Amino acid sequence: MEFIKADVLNEKFDVYGKFYEVHKEGHVFHCRSLAVIKRINTKQNQYDALIIMSNPGSCEPERQGDYIYIRVAKDTQTINLTLSKSDPTQHQIMRLMELREWNLAAVINLSDLRCGNMKGFKEKLLLSDQNGFYEHTIFSAEREKELNV
Numbered sequence: 597m598e599f600i601k602a603d604v605l606n607e608k609f610d611v612y613g614k615f616y617e618v619h620k621e622g623h624v625f626h627c628r629s630l631a632v633i634k635r636i637n638t639k640q641n642q643y644d645a646l647i648i649m650s651n652p653g654s655c656e657p658e659r660q661g662d663y664i665y666i667r668v669a670k671d672t673q674t675i676n677l678t679l680s681k682s683d684p685t686q687h688q689i690m691r692l693m694e695l696r697e698w699n700l701a702a703v704i705n706l707s708d709l710r711c712g713n714m715k716g717f718k719e720k721l722l723l724s725d726q727n728g729f730y731e732h733t734i735f736s737a738e739r740e741k742e743l744n745v
Contacts, residue, residue, distance in 0.1 A: 605690040610634050612677035615657050621727040627708035628652040633689055635699040644698035651705050654712030655683045708732045
C-alpha cells in the first residue's frame with residue numbers, strides 16, 4: 597500500500613473529540629476522554645474498531661465551542677463531541693482505516709491527560725497525582741460506568 601499523506605487523509609476523515617478541563621489546586625488539566633475518527637459522508641453508526649492508547653497526545657479542538665452530537669451505536673446515548681485537529685497518531689489510524697475499509701473508529705486512552713510527548717505526559721501524571729486528580733484515568737472508580745457502555 598502506498599503511503600497516504602496527512603492532507604489527503606484529512607479530506608477523507610474527520611476527527612471528533614470529547615474534551616474537558618479540570619481545575620484543581622490552581623492547576624488546569626486539559627483532557628480528552630474519547631476521539632472518534634469518521635469517514636466523511638458515512639452513515640454508519642457502529643464502530644469498526646476500538647483503539648486503546650496511553651494518552652490523547654497533542655490533539656485539540658478545531659475551534660472552542662463547536663460541538664456536534666453523534667450517535668455511534670444503536671441503543672446508546674448521543675455523545676457530545678467537537679471537531680478536532682488531527683494529529684500524527686490519528687493519521688496512522690486513518691491509514692489503517694483505509695487499508696481495512698473501516699468507516700468509524702473510537703479511540704480511548706488509559707489516561708485523558710493531553711500531552712504530545714511522553715516526558716511531558718509523565719510530568720502531568722505526577723502533577724495530577726500530587727493534586728488528587730485521579731479521574732483522568734479510565735480505571736478510576738468515578739468512571740466505572742464508562743467501561744460498561
